Amino acid sequence: MSVDIDTRVPDLVPAGVAPTGPPRRSLVSRLVGRLGSTAVNVVVAVLGVFWLAPVVGLAVASLRTTADNSSTGWWTVLTEPSRLTLDNYAALMRNESVLHSLWNTVLITVPSTVLVVVLGALAAYALAWIEFPGRDWLFVLIVALIVVPVQVAIIPDAKLFGSLGVYGSIAAVIAFHVAFGLPFAIFLLRNFFLAIPKDLLEAARMDGGRDFTIFRRVVLPIGWPAIASLAIFQFLWVWNDLLVALVFATSDNAPITYTLREQMRAFSSNVDVIGPGAFLSMVVPLVVFFAFQRYFVQGVLAGSVK
């Protein structure tokens, strides 16, 4: 009987020697690879600059005097950064109409977002997890509503709001936004909720939960990424809306988009008001986006089943 003992010693490499990587590729293929990734980076960078230029321009213009803005382009700031001033923002803070409409935007956007998320999530839960006759047809109908363009509803809705006596009010604008936000919200959330393992809901049912408890304690926390995404979309859409505001809001109840447009129409050279106003109206959605964006990529379900 013989015993085989493995006496081979793995090849040792002296410290400080670069490890040899995977088999070397040919010079050409490496060049092409390097060029390819460089090209992609260049394209991405160019696109980024294109996208950012107007925003940066707006930000800079909002920090320059009217005289400067009318005589030279914003990019001259690169050579003369000392000419920037916060005067425009100070003036804006004293501008009743812009501040008022900025506040109106908040008054319109926050309820429009909250209502769509809350109603949408409740409806989505029911459509996903509660059995009732006609459920699937109802869902099909709601999905069909997604494709109805806003424009076809404007005149009938204006008449409806008129006869209800709410035309021109903030409530009318909110109602319109909610009505048009809901179908997509329900569609998105229902599909997301359906992807939650059925066992989880059944476990909660066995643990003593009624539908609303299960919704609040299980489905909402797990569905948080989808809800956050939806909230961002809805928030941005309503915040940036001009069309609905133009039709349904009187100037007293108008949001910032409406007022900025008025300013532009009346005094097109009025950069000292439009600039900071527009920039402020952009900052809020950006803050919202960056605050919630991490939920887009979060895998909350990991480890729950199996």
Place this chain on the structure above:
Amino acid sequence: MAEVALAEIGKRYADGTRAVENLSLQIADGEFLVLVGPSGCGKSTALRMIAGLEDISEGTLRIGDRVVNRVPARDRDVAMVFQSYALYPHLDVYDNIGFGLRLRGMRDKEIAPRVNAVADTLGLTEHLRRRPASLSGGQRQRVAMGRAMVREPAVYLMDEPLSNLDAKLRVQMRAEIGRITRRTGVTTVYVTHDQTEAMTLGDRVAVMRKGLLQQVAAPQELYDNPVNMFVAGFIGSPPMNLVEGVFTDDGGVLRLALGERNLRVDDALLHTKPGLRAYLGRRVVVGVRAEDLRDAALDRADEDTVLTAEAELTEALGSDLYVHFSLPVPAVVSEDTRELARDAGAEPQHERADRTAVVARFSPRSTARAGDRISVAVDTARLHVFDADTGRSIH
């Protein structure tokens, strides 16, 4: 703690399919009952009807002294362990276990000692603040158990709780479940497709097939006296060997013709199975457990009870030597054997093969190896006999 009584329970779906038919079971207080059967046999549906997750189409379900057909799951005082564990991913172990108590309006002060006690029993104390995602499979399984235990329910329902674990852990958790249920004394209904789990855990085992209950009995009884070919083939590992044969009365001596062999059968068989007299001279299915086939080379055996064959494959397990061979007898093909083959993952036999595969469990001292000519002694007193048409046991 309560007894569970199913009386003629049935489940019909809207499209007319019947998942469970006429299921009657009386589960005693504190009993561990295992529902076992191949996939699609209705065992999970039956469990879900007891849980209240599935409507009961027919029959009456009692838990304790209440009829609970229309009582929602949360009010049935039952707890369930899911195959997937179904842990809440957004809650840590502590909150997962305490979730049910919290939903029932219990205060934190009352919840804490109960959760801690359960965590202690299950060895989860140091993991209480971890989320399910960072737990191992075995730990998740324990949390799922803890969630059921903490509620101190009248009945535990377990739906294949071990099937997501690897083999070693499964054995360990199986023992743990047995210990916990025995200690708490809570009535348990346990669903599995694994007959080893069924045999080791159950006080009684209910075998189901295609929505119909086949047999309920204690594990040993089920093994020793299966009521039909299906139960015979399903319970036991390796499964019972089934071969066609004919019994004859040869001048007061009972004989069994297996292909060209004619074995002398122990008279005891006629005493334990008097019904066999009616089948003399008729084709029947003979069942032989692997352990009732011994190596005739090791002990002296009556020449008249020995089969000879060529060993095709031997598996030495240390404690036993499994010897596979085949007999020149047409294979038994029936609805039962097809279903059993499907369950074992084998191709169902459509045509009648002219040889029947047989497994024998030899002593490890046997020197039989693949290719050897072997002599197999049949313990004829322990044969099982089934009606070839109905598959029912003859006794």
